[in-house]
Amino acid sequence: MTPLDVLDRALVNRLQDGIDVCERPFLPVAAALGLAEEDLLDRLTRLVAQGVLSRFGPLFDTERLGRRADPGRPAGANGGFRPHRRDRQCLARSRTQLCPRPRLQHVVRDRDRTTGAGGNRHCRDRTRHRPDGACSAAPCHLSPGLEVQGMTFPHSTILPTADRHQRLVPLKSPLALHAHHVKRV
Amino acid sequence: MHDTKPEDLDRRLVRILQEGLPLVPRPYHAVAEGIGVAPEEVLVRLQDMCRRGVIRRIGAIPNHYALGYGANGMTVWDIPEDRIAVLGEHVGALPFVSHCYQRPRRPLWPYTLFAMVHARDRVTMDQKVNTLATLIGSAARDHQVLVSTRILKKTGLRFAG
Numbered sequence: 001m002t003p004l005d006v007l008d009r010a011l012v013n014r015l016q017d018g019i020d021v022c023e024r025p026f027l028p029v030a031a032a033l034g035l036a037e038e039d040l041l042d043r044l045t046r047l048v049a050q051g052v053l054s055r056f057g058p059l060f061d062t063e064r065l066g067r068r069a070d071p072g073r074p075a076g077a078n079g080g081f082r083p084h085r086r087d088r089q090c091l092a093r094s095r096t097q098l099c100p101r102p103r104l105q106h107v108v109r110d111r112d113r114t115t116g117a118g119g120n121r122h123c124r125d126r127t128r129h130r131p132d133g134a135c136s137a138a139p140c141h142l143s144p145g146l147e148v149q150g151m152t153f154p155h156s157t158i159l160p161t162a163d164r165h166q167r168l169v170p171l172k173s174p175l176a177l178h179a180h181h182v183k184r185v
Numbered sequence: 186m187h188d189t190k191p192e193d194l195d196r197r198l199v200r201i202l203q204e205g206l207p208l209v210p211r212p213y214h215a216v217a218e219g220i221g222v223a224p225e226e227v228l229v230r231l232q233d234m235c236r237r238g239v240i241r242r243i244g245a246i247p248n249h250y251a252l253g254y255g256a257n258g259m260t261v262w263d264i265p266e267d268r269i270a271v272l273g274e275h276v277g278a279l280p281f282v283s284h285c286y287q288r289p290r291r292p293l294w295p296y297t298l299f300a301m302v303h304a305r306d307r308v309t310m311d312q313k314v315n316t317l318a319t320l321i322g323s324a325a326r327d328h329q330v331l332v333s334t335r336i337l338k339k340t341g342l343r344f345a346g
Contacts, residue, residue, distance in 0.1 A: 018242030057205040
């Protein structure tokens with residue numbers, strides 16, 4: 001592999017900060033580095049071809065990507081999937097629990113009960129933390145989203161067993177209702 | 186132009202752009218042309234995804250190994266939850282940390298803060314871990330370094346859309 005010169009390094013550093021969404025996004029970057037736009041693009045193409053950059057493009061926030069566009073609207077009104085009544089009760093209860101930032105845990109294959117259309121829902125971890133540092137998983141939160149491929153979820157991340165679960169949160173996990181739909185992708 | 190809902194266009198854009206942005210002077214126009222949508226519409230949808238945080242940034246995603254960073258380790262720290270917000274900011278601001286996550290404590294696994302450290306060699310990596318340990322100080326009850334020994338897969342997530 002050709003060693004990287006000073007400009008390559010400056011380019012890698014600068015382009016990690018990102019470019020704008022506008023008509024000529026490379027132009028200001030090239031100007032700042034004292035390069036012509038065309039030279040910058042040639043270098044960038046070479047860096048991707050050499051594997052120095054795995055990719056040049058958007059970095060997605062996987063959690064936000066699975067979320068509905070407008071959190072103000074009910075799930076059913078956005079082409080999303082309205083949870084089953086028992087799940088809804090469960091979700092309503094779990095919202096009142098102390099919950100730090102939820103984490104994506106599973107992608108659940110499901111079917112909308114009113115329209116019959118198939119789709120994916122994202123299960124999010126609702127981990128509860130007690131002041132003594134112990135923690136337990138509460139019912140997960142479901143939201144419609146894109147399918148995530150090539151991502152594995154180890155067994156240990158699946159919600160805990162029913163008795164442990166119920167001792168802390170006397171609710172049935174929505175995941176259990178759809179256990180046969182869980183697709184480990 | 187059969188898509189009318191903005192969410193549908195967003196999904197198509199996600200699907201196309203995960204392959205990478207065309208490296209041409211007007212990349213978003215090239216994308217728009219490829220899917221038969223007005224360039225202005227593509228710009229508006231992408232700006233909206235950036236604003237909502239769905240897209241963190243559009244830029245270069247480096248391969249640490251190809252850049253000569255052969256010593257890479259996940260450092261895991263047992264830190265009380267109420268101190269992570271502040272310490273996580275400091276840790277994440279370090280140039281040699283590429284990922285920094287909070288994760289829930291698990292039985293037999295008390296670590297709550299995870300930070301990926303990259304260095305050219307093992308000695309430099311140990312120095313960097315020491316820098317982290319000094320920064321975190323007594324807030325960490327324990328820490329470990331899980332050094333990568335082999336790459337089995339290294340790629341971004343793929344979305345089926």
